[in-house]
Amino acid sequence: SQQGEEDPQALSIQEGENATMNCSYKTSINNLQWYRQNSGRGLVHLILIRSNEREKHSGRLRVTLDTSKKSSSLLITASRAADTASYFCATPLEYGNKLVFGAGTILRVKS
Amino acid sequence: EPEVTQTPSHQVTQMGQEVILRCVPISNHLYFYWYRQILGQKVEFLVSFYNNEISEKSEIFDDQFSVERPDGSNFTLKIRSTKLEDSAMYFCATNRDRENEQYFGPGTRLTVT
Numbered sequence: 001s002q003q004g005e006e007d008p009q010a011l012s013i014q015e016g017e018n019a020t021m022n023c024s025y026k027t028s029i030n031n032l033q034w035y036r037q038n039s040g041r042g043l044v045h046l047i048l049i050r051s052n053e054r055e056k057h058s059g060r061l062r063v064t065l066d067t068s069k070k071s072s073s074l075l076i077t078a079s080r081a082a083d084t085a086s087y088f089c090a091t092p093l094e095y096g097n098k099l100v101f102g103a104g105t106i107l108r109v110k111s
Numbered sequence: 112e113p114e115v116t117q118t119p120s121h122q123v124t125q126m127g128q129e130v131i132l133r134c135v136p137i138s139n140h141l142y143f144y145w146y147r148q149i150l151g152q153k154v155e156f157l158v159s160f161y162n163n164e165i166s167e168k169s170e171i172f173d174d175q176f177s178v179e180r181p182d183g184s185n186f187t188l189k190i191r192s193t194k195l196e197d198s199a200m201y202f203c204a205t206n207r208d209r210e211n212e213q214y215f216g217p218g219t220r221l222t223v224t
Contacts, residue, residue, distance in 0.1 A: 033212055042217035043154065043202060088154065097142065097209040098167055101154040 021105040023089030081111040115216035134203030144204040
């Protein structure tokens with residue numbers, strides 16, 4: 001399977017609820033990055049967590065990293081309709097810094 | 112806040128034609144990348160560029176593709192003879208150094224007919 005795979009593939013929640021997305025990867029990493037993409041638009045960088053960090057917060061975002069399980073999670077608290085987008089995790093491969101993206105989680109927040 | 116910009120936002124071209132996609136990186140960034148995303152698929156790495164040369168390229172980046180930084184500002188991706196399967200969103204990305212996040216431009220939607 002691929003480096004950087006997210007689950008679930010799709011998530012539909014009500015406004016105000018929390019959304020959790022997970023990402024698994026295969027190789028050793030220096031950091032893991034989460035991006036958001038609104039339909040047909042560019043990729044917006046959300047947060048970077050380094051391999052020596054376990055948790056990081058940015059506003060309503062909370063990211064965890066478990067290097068022993070090679071997994072990360074992105075939690076969006078108190079979701080809003082504007083959070084509707086695709087969310088991707090991406091990892092730079094150890095021997096280079098090209099990013100390898102997963103297939104993404106499509107999040108729909110219903111108002 | 113500084114942004115990566117890309118032009119054009121949408122390019123329609125006929126098969127076999129050459130296209131040049133342009134990117135203006137964030138000014139103090141040293142590493143530049145091109146990625147593409149075919150509709151409904153993953154974002155795929157094409158090429159990375161540092162110190163005026165290609166540092167890494169993917170299998171997708173064949174002889175039909177080239178990159179350059181002609182004037183020290185713009186970073187361009189050229190496709191010499193476009194194919195139907197080159198239709199995709201092309202994203203430029205840059206970062207200050209290898210250890211930090213990459214910032215993406217808004218993309219150029221390339222449609223090859």
